[in-house]
Every structure is written in C-alpha cells, then in structure tokens.
Amino acid sequence: xxxxxxxxxxxxxxxxxxxxxxxxxxxxxxxxxxxxxxxxxxxxxxxxxxxxxxxxxxxxxxxxxxxxxxxxxxxxxxxxxxxxxxxxxxxxxxxxxxxxxxxxxxxxxxxxxxxxxxxxxxxxxxxxxxxxxxxxxxxxxxxxxxxxxxxxxxxxxxxxxx
Ligand code: FES
Numbered sequence: 001x002x003x004x005x006x007x008x009x010x011x012x013x014x015x016x017x018x019x020x021x022x023x024x025x026x027x028x029x030x031x032x033x034x035x036x037x038x039x040x041x042x043x044x045x046x047x048x049x050x051x052x053x054x055x056x057x058x059x060x061x062x063x064x065x066x067x068x069x070x071x072x073x074x075x076x077x078x079x080x081x082x083x084x085x086x087x088x089x090x091x092x093x094x095x096x097x098x099x100x101x102x103x104x105x106x107x108x109x110x111x112x113x114x115x116x117x118x119x120x121x122x123x124x125x126x127x128x129x130x131x132x133x134x135x136x137x138x139x140x141x142x143x144x145x146x147x148x149x150x151x152x153x154x155x156x157x158x159x160x161x162x
Pocket of ligand 1: 087088089090091092093127128129130131132133135136137
C-alpha cells in the first residue's frame with residue numbers, strides 16, 4: 001500500500017477513530033491508553049485524530065502533541081512493515097557501521113527516520129544494540145544481524161522484499 005492509499009484509508013477510518021475516542025470521553029487520565037489503542041489499530045496515530053482526542057479529553061491539542069512527541073514509541077507517520085535499525089554505536093562505527101548505514105540508505109532509497117513509499121521499510125539508527133561483539137550490527141523487525149558486510153546487507157534487504 002502506498003502513502004496516498006494509506007491516507008485515503010485513514011480518511012475512511014475517521015469514524016472508527018471517533019468511536020475509539022468516545023470510549024475514553026472526558027477521561028483526561030486515559031490519554032496514553034487511548035493513544036496506544038489508536039496506534040495499535042492503525043500502526044500510528046493519524047494527525048487528523050489529534051484534535052478529536054484533545055476535544056474529547058478536554059485537553060489542548062498542544063498537550064496531546066506534547067505527549068506524543070515525548071514518547072519515542074508513539075508515531076504520527078505511517079511506519080514500514082519492517083523497521084530496519086542500523087547501530088551507530090562506537091563498536092559498530094569502528095567496524096564499518098557508517099558504510100553499512102550508507103548501503104542500507106542506498107538500497108532502500110530513504111534516509112534515517114523515513115519510510116519507503118510502499119510502506120515496507122522504515123529506517124532508524126540506534127546508539128547501541130547491546131551486542132557489540134558482533135559489530136557491525138543491524139536489526140530488522142526486532143531480529144539482530146551481526147558481522148554485517150555489503151553482501152549481507154543486500155541479501156537481507158532483498159530477502160525482505162520477497
Ligand atoms: S555499538 Fe553496535 S551493538 Fe554496541
């Protein structure tokens with residue numbers, strides 16, 4: 001599904017969003033569970049839902065946006081089916097992590113923080129995955145791949161396309 005279709009789907013789903021929000025009507029304390037519920041259902045928090053949430057919980061739109069930006073696990077952009085995280089930690093960096101990141105960017109044709117137009121991949125970087133002995137590392141859909149090299153990058157990302 002491309003971004004245009006995803007946006008059209010969200011427009012069609014505004015009724016569902018209003019139903020979810022209505023379940024938490026005027027319960028200020030429920031902001032985070034409500035945001036999580038919307039994200040679980042849609043994969044992200046559609047920006048169009050923010051004024052509806054704010055109105056129903058008697059909050060300012062800026063308060064809702066503030067909470068969303070505070071929590072790194074809440075997203076206002078559609079995410080890819082696979083999240084690719086390239087480690088930028090010191091151990092990975094000295095063992096070629098920068099090149100691995102460059103190759104992943106080139107292969108996916110996106111930058112850090114972006115999602116491919118077909119919504120297959122989102123690319124992120126992380127400070128350290130915690131398996132420095134296997135550096136350089138990447139994580140795809142929560143699975144760690146160590147000792148990365150250009151050939152492995154290509155094989156892994158091609159495999160994900162199947
Ligand atoms: S620096 Fe990459 S896993 Fe620790």
